[in-house]
Amino acid sequence: MTASAAEVPDGGELRSGARRVILFALHSERGDADAATRYQLAALRPLGMRLVAIVEPWLAAEEFSAVDGLVDEIVRFDGAAVDARAYRSALQTVDVTSFDEVLFTGNSWFGPIGAFDEVLSRMESSAAQVWRLIETTDRTPESFPAEGFPRALAPWTWTLVRTATVGSAAWREYWAASKQDGEDAFAEALIRGGASGAVAYPAELGPRGNPGILAPGILLDAGCPVLLRSVFAQFPPLLDRFAVLVRPIIAEMAERGYPVELLWRAVARTTPPAALNALAGMLEILPETPPAIDAQPSEGSPLRVVVLAHVPHLGFVDELAERLRQIPGAFDLIVTTTDGRKAAKLKARLRASDRDWARKAEVRVTWVPGGRDMGALLIGCRDILLSDRYDLIIRVHGREPRRKSLNVREYGRRYQLENLLSGPGYVQRIFDLFRGEPGLGMVFPPIVHIGYGTMGRGWGAYREPAEDLASVLGIAVPLDEVSPLAPYGGMWIGRPSALRIFAEHDWTVGDYHRARRARWVELTRVQERLLGLAAAEAGFHCRTVMNREHAQISHTALEFKLDELSFTTRGYPVEQIHLLxxxxxxxxxxxxxxxxxxxxxxxxxxxxxxxxxxxxxxxxGLMGQRVLAAVRNEHKDDGGDR
Structure with a gap:
């Protein structure tokens, strides 16, 4: 899509007296030029007399057309536009000697945060022939390929070279070879050849000589107008090691006028969801009280809300009614159940209730053997998911896990329901999250770890089937290595548009029958683990939510367990994890x-x-264990959730 007028800064007149050409390398493994990149191009356009985009061969045709409308010229590069070779291809096409300055940059950053005015002033007042925005002396930054975080490749950030150096022997010697060097190696080669150099933000500002990644908050406080995209490609425990707090950085960006929804839509599709959740601190601990009147969003009409409740057993009805009373404002209710007798009893219970907690109610029979709550949702409520009648869906159900003790079942149910529908003020705050963030697709409780062994093995046997299903659905967002960010237990609040990828697939009852013939890879559990990824593929990010009581219980338990697990392993958590x-x-x-x-x-x-x-x-061995478990459970009713 083309960035709207509201998404890009004003172009305006050329803001510099220098005759400047800007070489902008556009790198995207997904073959797109996202809205954040287009925002960059629109902001850079007034800074030079000529703006040249270097694009990769896999850039989609419609994306190419969008970029073409924002630049003066496009140069095609036959490879990934992440190093000197891409800029060399542009220099073979563009005569830079007719300009006073050449600016090398690319979509390796989000910005401008505020404006470029201060940077331009510093750059133009400097007599240096080579001027860099951010210096990096770390030539081999630490990476974690085994954990799913290889070294991040990105175009150059911002290096300006003046014409006196463009014609130098050092310049000609450097570009005579097809180098794969990084930005700082290029600048240092010119400086060794006799050019004078300067940097706006030196390497000493950050640990390991890498302030762009390991000290982005310090750079922002110092007036740097960009945030490197590579921050979102880091192994979260590495940023934890250096106390890099991304959440306040994004809040500061928003305060300075950067449209952070562009950032969220970009990183949601390129960063594994659980990693993004950790990197950006996307857990919301919400109070029970509603926000103050003057703090509540006043724009737009009330949210159109529907509750999709799966009731496999009638014992859940009273608790469901109690939770629905916590939802502020009007909503519709659609209840799914597994057979006609239950449906009749549910209708009677609904007619007998005071009905203050629902605008209108409907009961549907959705008997999908082996489909559990996911089959009822994707087959029985497909029309709701595909319609535009509602802004938000609240998904709850009364499934009770088999082979769990009564205590664990009770805690698990409370954990899910209370962290979504704790009270009217709490739910109002969740609604306000959606109002305030157009790109927020889903909220749900964090992975449950008390009474459950899911943590550390969230994928389990479902990783391979999930990869296969993601391919079928067209989900290209990278999967988390250990556990996906997902609504374990299947309860969440989300936008229908965030789940359109799932809803548009033509699921059948037979899909779940086939899954039941291989009980160790149940389709419902695979689908549940892919919900967050489906939202991310559509450009939506997810947040996790907890009320204060459960946050207190969860954090203290998690802190003690992590302390015990770390006892016999030396180093910081990032080092411990890498060793293990x-x-x-x-x-x-x-x-x-x-x-x-x-x-x-x-x-x-x-x-x-x-x-x-x-x-x-x-x-x-694992397969044998699962087969034996399936045989032992074969006599049990399919309706462990009935």
């Missing part, structure tokens, strides 16, 4: 597991050669 990931699966600490861990850590080549054999044997 290299060691691999511990099993139960037997001789075989300990030998394998030793080989993984000390003889990685041998480990790589034997890993396929070990993985095959382990998967066979």
């Amino acid at each position: 990931r290299r060691a691999g699966w511990t099993g139960y600490g037997g001789v075989v597991a300990l030998i394998r861990m030793y080989i993984n850590l000390n003889h990685p080549r041998i480990a790589a050669a034997t890993q396929p054999l070990y993985r095959t044997a382990r998967n066979a």
Whole structure:
């Protein structure tokens, strides 16, 4: 889509007396030029006499057309536009000697945060022939490919070279070869050749000589008008190690006028959702009291809300009614259940109730064997998901997990329901999150870890089926390595448009029948784990929410468990995690597991050669366990959720 007039800054007149050409490298593994990139181009346009975009061969045709309307010229580069080779291709096409200055930049940053005025003033008042915005001396930044975070590749940030250097021997020598150098190596090569150099924000501002990634808040406080996109490509424990707090940075960006919805839509589609949730501190601890009158959003009409409640057993009706009374304002209610007898009783219960908690109510029979609450949603309520009748869906259900103790079942149900529908003021604050963030697609409680062993194995046996289903649905957002950001337990509040990818797929009852023939890979659990990814693919981000009581319980338990788990491993959490990931699966600490861990850590080549054999044997053992469990449960009624 083309950025609207509201999404881009005013173009205006050329704001500099210098004759400047801007070479802008556009890198996107998804083949798009997102709205944040278009915002950049519109902001850069007044800074130069000529704006040239360097694009990759996989840029989609409609995206190419959108970029073409924002620049003076497009240069096609046959590769990823992330290093010197991309700019070299532009220099072979564009005669930069007819300008006073050449500015090398690209879509490696979000901005401008505020305005470029201060940067322009500093740049134009400097006599340096090579002028950099952010200096980086860290040539090999730490990366974590085994954890799903390889080294982030991005175009250059901002290096200005003046004409006197453009014609120098150092310039000609550098560009004579097809180099893969980074931005700082290029600047230093020119400086070694005799050019004078200066930087606005030196490397000493950040640890390890990398302020752009490890000290972005310091740069922002110092007046830097950009935030590097690479911040969102980092392993979250690394930023934790250096106390990089992204949440207040984004809040400051918003205060300075940057439309942060562009940032959210960009990073939601390129960063694994659970990692983004951690990087940006996207957990909301909400109070029970409604916001003050003057703090409540006043724009627009009231939200159109529908509650989709799955009631597999009548014992859930009273608790459902109590939770629905916590929803402020009018809403519609659609109840799904598994057979006609239950439906008749539900209708009678609804008629007998005071009905103060719902504008209108409907009961639907959605018997999808093996489909649980997800089958009832995607088949029985597909028309709701695809319609534009509602702004928000509240999804609740009364499923009780089998093979869990009464205490765990009680806590799990409370955790889900109370963290979504704790009270009228609490729910009002959730609604205000959606009003205030057009790109917010879903909210749900964080992964439950008290009474459940989900943490650390959220994918479990569902990773491979999830990858297959994501491919079928057209979801290209990278998956988290360990556990997905998902509404475990299937309760959430979200926009119908955020789940359109799921709703548009033609699910059938037979899909769930096939899943039940392989009970260890139930389709419902795979679908549940992909909801957050589906929202991200559509450009929506998710937030997790908790009320204060559950936050107190959860944090203290989690803090103690993490403290105990860290006791025998040295270093910061990022180092502990890296060591344990290299060691691999511990099993139960037997001789075989300990030998394998030793080989993984000390003889990685041998480990790589034997890993396929070990993985095959382990998967066979796990599959056998699941088959035996399925056989033992075969006599049980399919309606563990009925």
